[in-house]
Amino acid sequence: MSIERFPGFIDVHVHLREPGATHKEDFYTGSRAAIAGGFTFMVDMPNNPTPTITKERLEEKVDLSKKALCDIGFHFGTNGHNTEEFAKIWDSPSVFGLKLYCNHTTGEMLIEDKDLLDKVFSAWNSLKPILVHAEGAQLEMALAFALKYQRRLHVCHISQAIEVELVRKAKASGQPVTAGVCPHHLYMTGDAREKLKGYAMMKPPLGTQEDMDALWVGINDGTIDIVETDHAPHTREEKEKEQPAFGVPGLETAVGLLFKGVKDGRIQKEQVTKLLYSMPKQIFNIPDQGDTYIELDPDKEYVVTPPYETKCGWSPFEGMTLYGKPETVVIRGKKIVENGKIVTN
Numbered sequence: 001m002s003i004e005r006f007p008g009f010i011d012v013h014v015h016l017r018e019p020g021a022t023h024k025e026d027f028y029t030g031s032r033a034a035i036a037g038g039f040t041f042m043v044d045m046p047n048n049p050t051p052t053i054t055k056e057r058l059e060e061k062v063d064l065s066k067k068a069l070c071d072i073g074f075h076f077g078t079n080g081h082n083t084e085e086f087a088k089i090w091d092s093p094s095v096f097g098l099k100l101y102c103n104h105t106t107g108e109m110l111i112e113d114k115d116l117l118d119k120v121f122s123a124w125n126s127l128k129p130i131l132v133h134a135e136g137a138q139l140e141m142a143l144a145f146a147l148k149y150q151r152r153l154h155v156c157h158i159s160q161a162i163e164v165e166l167v168r169k170a171k172a173s174g175q176p177v178t179a180g181v182c183p184h185h186l187y188m189t190g191d192a193r194e195k196l197k198g199y200a201m202m203k204p205p206l207g208t209q210e211d212m213d214a215l216w217v218g219i220n221d222g223t224i225d226i227v228e229t230d231h232a233p234h235t236r237e238e239k240e241k242e243q244p245a246f247g248v249p250g251l252e253t254a255v256g257l258l259f260k261g262v263k264d265g266r267i268q269k270e271q272v273t274k275l276l277y278s279m280p281k282q283i284f285n286i287p288d289q290g291d292t293y294i295e296l297d298p299d300k301e302y303v304v305t306p307p308y309e310t311k312c313g314w315s316p317f318e319g320m321t322l323y324g325k326p327e328t329v330v331i332r333g334k335k336i337v338e339n340g341k342i343v344t345n
């Protein structure tokens with residue numbers, strides 16, 4: 001048992017809810033959840049109630065995010081009717097990619113029309129990746145459009161065995177595609193809905209044991225490049241409704257779940273840094289954060305218990321034994337977390 005130093009981890013897929021849904025989370029509380037969980041850089045998604053699909057909305061977010069305790073970047077959004085905005089924002093240092101929704105989820109950015117999709121892939125003439133939420137057959141379509149226009153494609157939150165296979169084949173053919181997986185899909189199957197009800201509902205939904213096994217294989221054969229949390233906080237009230245909101249918080253538990261994966265012999269310790277730092281940094285060209293690191297003991301167990309830093313105040317992993325809670329977080333030489341406690345605001 002000993003403390004080890006790791007780079008500040010990077011989460012390229014979070015929903016921090018500001019502006020428009022700050023009863024769930026905001027940039028300050030979301031950043032507290034991030035640093036408590038060992039992340040020093042995260043990239044926020046555009047599906048706010050008023051989506052981030054214009055330069056003005058993007059600038060507003062950049063401004064609002066200044067209260068955060070860690071660094072935050074943004075993915076721009078599209079509904080297919082804002083392609084004229086792309087060239088205004090794609091060189092912005094705050095933008096890391098374009099997010100495209102091919103399936104229904106929280107927000108109003110679903111694009112189902114093939115002509116609109118074609119227009120989006122054609123118009124995004126940037127080396128920054130197009131990130132897709134595309135499940136099953138939708139993924140096949142997204143891969144085909146990316147190939148047609150030779151765009152870099154990042155497939156978000158792969159959750160089904162068939163999707164792992166689609167990405168594996170695309171990679172084998174030389175297509176520039178990368179893929180991410182969420183901690184909840186690595187540790188829960190649809191069975192969890194019996195006990196957790198709405199708290200186990202998210203998009204893409206939890207899969208079967210076969211899906212889960214395929215995700216671990218995908219991590220180990222290089223089909224899956226990164227772990228992204230899809231941190232998607234909703235209030236308890238919203239999760240206990242008859243039609244629960246989709247999504248679960250994940251920033252505070254992702255690192256502990258991956259070190260549990262190491263403990264359980266599913267991955268090697270070196271892979272944690274690859275999945276949460278080197279690969280996300282490379283794929284999204286995340287800038288260096290000088291003198292930034294975290295310290296934790298990967299063998300030290302802890303149980304997921306409240307209180308949480310995320311404003312939503314719950315975790316689908318409550319009660320689970322995880323490993324390696326961050327004890328120190330330093331960003332650009334400044335101590336942000338000391339002895340496991342946030343020491344700045």
Ligand code: DOR
Nearest residue numbers: 105106202203232246247
């Ligand atoms: O479960 C999800 N929640 N999936 C998404 O794609 C969006 C997210 C959210 O914003 O709540």
Ligand code: ZN
Nearest residue numbers: 013015045230
């Ligand atoms: Zn998401």
